[in-house]
Amino acid sequence: MTSLVLQARDVAIHYGGVKAVDGVDLTLEQGQIRGLIGPNGAGKSTVIDAITGRRKLTRGSIALQGEDVTTLGVERRRRRGLSRSFQRTSIFGQMPVRKQVVLASQQMAMAGAAQDADEILSELDLLALADTLAADLGYGQQRRLDLALALVGRPVVLLLDEPMAGLSVQESRDLANHLQALTERRGVSVLLVEHDMDVVFGISDAVTVFELGRVIASGTPAEVRSDARVRKAYLGSAA
Amino acid sequence: MTTSLSRIALSALIALLAGGAFVAFVGSATVVSLLTQAIIYAVFALGVGLLLRQNGLVSFGHAAFFGSAGYSVAVLLETQAVPAEAAIVLTLLGVTAVSFLLGLVFVRVPGIAFGMLTLAVGQMLFLTASRSRGLTGGADGMNINWPNTLFGVSTSALTEPHAMFALCWAALVLTMVALALLLRGRFGAITEAVRDNEERARFIGIRTLLPRAAVFALSGGVTALAGVLAALNTGFVSPENLHWSVSGVALMMVVVGGQGALWGPPLGAVVYFVLKDVLGGYADHWMAIFGAALIATIVFSPRGLVGALQRLVRRRAATPAVLPATPRGAVHH
Numbered sequence: 001m002t003s004l005v006l007q008a009r010d011v012a013i014h015y016g017g018v019k020a021v022d023g024v025d026l027t028l029e030q031g032q033i034r035g036l037i038g039p040n041g042a043g044k045s046t047v048i049d050a051i052t053g054r055r056k057l058t059r060g061s062i063a064l065q066g067e068d069v070t071t072l073g074v075e076r077r078r079r080r081g082l083s084r085s086f087q088r089t090s091i092f093g094q095m096p097v098r099k100q101v102v103l104a105s106q107q108m109a110m111a112g113a114a115q116d117a118d119e120i121l122s123e124l125d126l127l128a129l130a131d132t133l134a135a136d137l138g139y140g141q142q143r144r145l146d147l148a149l150a151l152v153g154r155p156v157v158l159l160l161d162e163p164m165a166g167l168s169v170q171e172s173r174d175l176a177n178h179l180q181a182l183t184e185r186r187g188v189s190v191l192l193v194e195h196d197m198d199v200v201f202g203i204s205d206a207v208t209v210f211e212l213g214r215v216i217a218s219g220t221p222a223e224v225r226s227d228a229r230v231r232k233a234y235l236g237s238a239a
Numbered sequence: 240m241t242t243s244l245s246r247i248a249l250s251a252l253i254a255l256l257a258g259g260a261f262v263a264f265v266g267s268a269t270v271v272s273l274l275t276q277a278i279i280y281a282v283f284a285l286g287v288g289l290l291l292r293q294n295g296l297v298s299f300g301h302a303a304f305f306g307s308a309g310y311s312v313a314v315l316l317e318t319q320a321v322p323a324e325a326a327i328v329l330t331l332l333g334v335t336a337v338s339f340l341l342g343l344v345f346v347r348v349p350g351i352a353f354g355m356l357t358l359a360v361g362q363m364l365f366l367t368a369s370r371s372r373g374l375t376g377g378a379d380g381m382n383i384n385w386p387n388t389l390f391g392v393s394t395s396a397l398t399e400p401h402a403m404f405a406l407c408w409a410a411l412v413l414t415m416v417a418l419a420l421l422l423r424g425r426f427g428a429i430t431e432a433v434r435d436n437e438e439r440a441r442f443i444g445i446r447t448l449l450p451r452a453a454v455f456a457l458s459g460g461v462t463a464l465a466g467v468l469a470a471l472n473t474g475f476v477s478p479e480n481l482h483w484s485v486s487g488v489a490l491m492m493v494v495v496g497g498q499g500a501l502w503g504p505p506l507g508a509v510v511y512f513v514l515k516d517v518l519g520g521y522a523d524h525w526m527a528i529f530g531a532a533l534i535a536t537i538v539f540s541p542r543g544l545v546g547a548l549q550r551l552v553r554r555r556a557a558t559p560a561v562l563p564a565t566p567r568g569a570v571h572h
Contacts, residue, residue: 079444090438099428103429103443107445149439
C-alpha cells in the first residue's frame with residue numbers, strides 16, 4: 001500500500017483577473033517521481049511556489065504527510081520536510097561549498113551536521129570541491145550544489161524546478177542518474193518540472209500535464225504519452 | 240578551530256602591545272590626539288563596515304548612533320540620573336536595543352531605499368538636536384560633565400592624550416576580537432548566507448529577519464561605542480556629530496579600507512586621518528585630493544586597500560620559488 005506524502009487540493013493562484021493556476025489537484029506518493037510538464041507559462045513553477053509557500057494561495061490547501069501546511073511560512077514548511085530547487089541556480093556564491101551545506105544541515109537540526117553534509121556532497125560528487133568558493137564552480141557543479149542544499153535535512157518531498165536547464169546532454173544525464181539514485185536511497189518523493197522530455201519520461205513514475213494553469217492530463221508516462229490532448233497541446237504528433 | 244582561536248588571541252595580544260609600544264614612542268601630544276581621533280573613527284567605520292559586510296547594506300545615517308550615544312551620555316550626566324559608569328553602559332545597551340528595533344523595520348527595505356531611510360532618520364535626529372535648545376543646547380551643543388573618577392580611575396588621567404589613545408586602541412582591538420569570534424561561528428555563516436541569497440537562506444530553514452536586525456543592532460552598538468569614546472575624548476557633543484556628512488566620511492573610510500576583512504574599515508579610517516593631516520598642510524581643499532584618491536580606489540581596487548593587499552599576498556604566494564641552478568655535470572636519478 002502506498003502512502004501520500006503530498007496532497008495539493010484545488011490550488012488556485014489568481015493575480016487580479018489572471019488565473020495563473022486554477023483548481024489544481026496534485027498528489028505525490030512515498031518515493032515517487034512525478035514529472036510536471038507543459039508549455040511555458042502553463043503554471044508549473046507557480047504550483048511549486050504555491051506548495052513551498054513562496055506564493056499565497058487564492059484558494060485550496062496543501063497537506064504534507066497528512067498535516068495541513070497551507071498557512072505555514074517557507075521556513076517552517078522546509079523544516080517539516082518540504083524542500084525545493086530553483087529555475088535559476090540558487091546557492092551562496094561567496095561561501096565555500098562545504099560550509100554552506102554544513103550550515104543548511106545545522107539549520108535542519110541534523111545530528112552530526114558535518115557528517116550529513118559530507119555524505120550529501122559525496123553522493124553528488126562534490127566532496128573534492130568542498131573548500132572551493134561556490135562562485136568559482138562550473139555551472140553543472142553549481143546545479144548539483146543547489147540540489148545538495150535542497151537535499152539537506154532528509155526532506156520528505158523535493159520540488160525541482162527545471163534542474164537540467166542550461167546543462168549539456170551529458171550533465172543532464174548525470175544529474176538524472178543522481179536524482180534517481182537519491183530518490184531510491186533517501187526515499188524522497190520528487191515533483192520535477194522539466195522541459196527535457198527524455199529525462200521526464202525516462203525517470204518519472206507519473207507525469208502531470210499543465211496547460212493555462214490547469215491540469216489537462218495525469219497518469220503513467222505511457223498513458224500521458226498516448227493521450228491525444230497532450231500530444232496536440234504539448235508533445236506534438238511525433239512524440 | 241583551536242588554531243584559529245589561538246591565532247585571534249595572539250593577534251589581539253600583539254596588537255595591544257604594539258599599540259602601547261607605539262604610543263610610548265610618540266612624544267607629541269598633538270600627534271597622539273590626532274591618532275586617537277583616527278582610532279575613534281576606526282571604531283565608527285568598523286560599525287558601518289560590519290553592516291555592509293554582513294548585511295550588504297549601505298547606511299547614510301550611522302552618525303545617528305554616533306551622535307545620539309554622545310547626547311545620551313551627556314544628558315544622563317547633566318540630569319544626574321545615574322552614575323557616569325551606568326550612563327555609559329545604559330547608552331551602549333540602549334542604542335543597541337533601539338538599533339535592533341529599527342533594524343526589524345529597516346532591513347526589510349532593500350538597496351537604495353534602505354540608505355535613504357537611514358539618511359532620513361539621521362537628519363531627523365540632527366534637526367531635533369539642533370532645535371531642542373533646552374535639552375541639548377541646540378546648535379551650540381553641550382559640554383559633558385564627566386565626574387572626577389570613572390571606573391575608579393581619575394578622569395583627568397584617563398583623558399590625558401597617551402592614556403586616551405591606549406583606551407581607544409584597546410576598545411578597537413577588543414571590539415574587533417569580539418566580532419571576529421562572533422562572525423567565525425554559526426551567526427557569521429547565517430548572516431553571510433542571508434546577505435548572499437536571502438531566498439535560498441529561507442529555503443534552508445533560516446528566518447532571515449532576525450539575523451539581519453541583529454547585525455544592524457551590532458553595527459549600531461559598535462558605532463555607539465565610538466560615540467561614547469568621542470564624548471570622553473572631547474567632553475563635548477553637538478548636532479554636527481549627527482550630521483549626514485559624518486556618516487558619509489565613515490562610509491568613505493569603509494570604501495577606502497575595504498570590507499573584505501574586519502580590519503579594512505579601521506585601516507580606511509587611519510588612512511583618512513593621516514591623509515587629512517598630511518594633505519591639509521599643503522592644500523586648503525584637501526578633501527578634493529582625498530576625493531580623487533577615493534575615485535582611484537573605487538576604479539582600481541573596488542575591494543579597497545584590503546582587496547589590494549590580499550591580491551598582493553596571493554600573487555606572492557603564487558609566484559614559483561626560484562630553484563637553485565643545477566650544478567654542471569650533476570646527474571638526476
